[in-house]
Amino acid sequence: MENLLILPHNSELDVTTYEKLGVKIFTPETITPNDYAKITIMLGWQLPLSEKILAAPHSDLKWIQTVSAGIDYLPLTELKGKKILVTNMSGVHATPISETVLLYALYFARDFPTVLANDNKHQWAQHSEFANIKTLNQLTWTIFGTGHIGAELARLLKAFHAKTIGVNRTGHTVPSFDKTYAQSDWQQAVAHTDVIVNIMPLTNETTHFFNDQFFQSLNNTYLFVNVGRGKSVQTSALIQALKDHKLQHAALDVFEEEPLPSTSPLWKLSNVLITPHYSAEMADLGNAWQAIFLPNLKAFVKTGNVIENQVNLSNGY
Structure with a gap:
């Protein structure tokens, strides 16, 4: 046939x-x-x-x-x-998505919001404005999803001498991760982390996995990144976490509703970086x-x- x-x-x-x-x-x-x-x-x-x-x-x-x-x-x-x-x-998308996540982290860690704001004003920034600037090796990363993309991101992070924690269904070990936890043990995985990255597939178990309970368990975590699936994050809970200083920053490439409506409060938050579901492009x-x-x-x-x-x-x- x-x-x-x-x-x-x-x-x-x-x-x-x-x-x-x-x-x-x-x-x-x-x-x-x-x-x-x-x-x-x-x-x-x-x-x-x-x-x-x-x-x-x-x-x-x-x-x-x-x-x-x-x-x-x-x-x-x-x-x-x-x-x-x-x-x-x-x-296929492991390399572009991993590199995009590094871009997000460097955007905040190297305080590019301040750099770009001064560029727009044609103003030379004072070094005192960068007192809180960071390097990637100072950050502990917890990556939810240790498949192709998560594993590649962890591999790249090792070049920066960063600590990497992985979360998957069973807690099985994966190369380039210093430690891995089962999905059910997520609270241990994020207890002392600086950057949380979501790369999990969307299933019944991961829909709204990042909800109010998740975000309220955090304590001024440096950065939350979502390059996984939009519906795994409860948008209202994320916005509240940013307002409550449970999170310092967020970098978001995927959303519950796409395109992200122009009326979304996320657009107005200065500590949020939004990209148009483009992290896999190359x-x-x-x-x-x-x-x-x-x-x-x-x-x-x-x-x-x-x-x-x-x-x-x-x-x-």
Whole structure:
């Protein structure tokens, strides 16, 4: 049976490589409703088109390769019921996200808010303004999520001689972490930390994990970073924690509601850095996708199975 693949808009992928494998290519511009039921493979999840393909009578869809690490936006129960394989891009975004987290930390540690404010005023800053400036090796980091991204961040932090604490489901050890804790022991993990980074996947257990109970347990923690999933953080609790000085700073790339509404109080807090869900972006992203997708595609064409990054639809990652 011929495999039919639909690619996302502007995917920047070498489609001739796929065609040589005997795979017929469709794009959102070339597909017609008559083709929906014939699609075997989907790269990316594109609404509303993907929902129409999945819902097509007698659909032949067998495999979805996402272009993200997270899969919480997929209809996981339906996909599991239909026994559709799902693979993600876990690992592709480890470098850009890790480097972005370092940027966030340096932004506050090197007091760039003051630097930029003086730049805007064309004013030479006095060294006395930087009395509280920090270096990364002075900070203890607790990273929630020790997968590809968390492990890469911890590895980079070791170059700065920073102390690293990891939090994962079981507390299992991971290279580059000085100590790891189980998710249920999070209070011990943050007891003496300076920087908290969320990189956890979104599941029932991690939705609003960072809630009022979490933030109120802190005591003037230096920095909270969210590059994981927006809904893992209860926004109202985070805002209150910043106002109550449970947190000194926050750097946020993902939010419960995106785009972040212009009316959100977060925009007005001077100790908050906001970026537009961009931490995973980098040039030549298509080549990075292909490094995972192409081996999987070759295996799927040959055997009907995939060899890398298959996710557990019950666990949600």
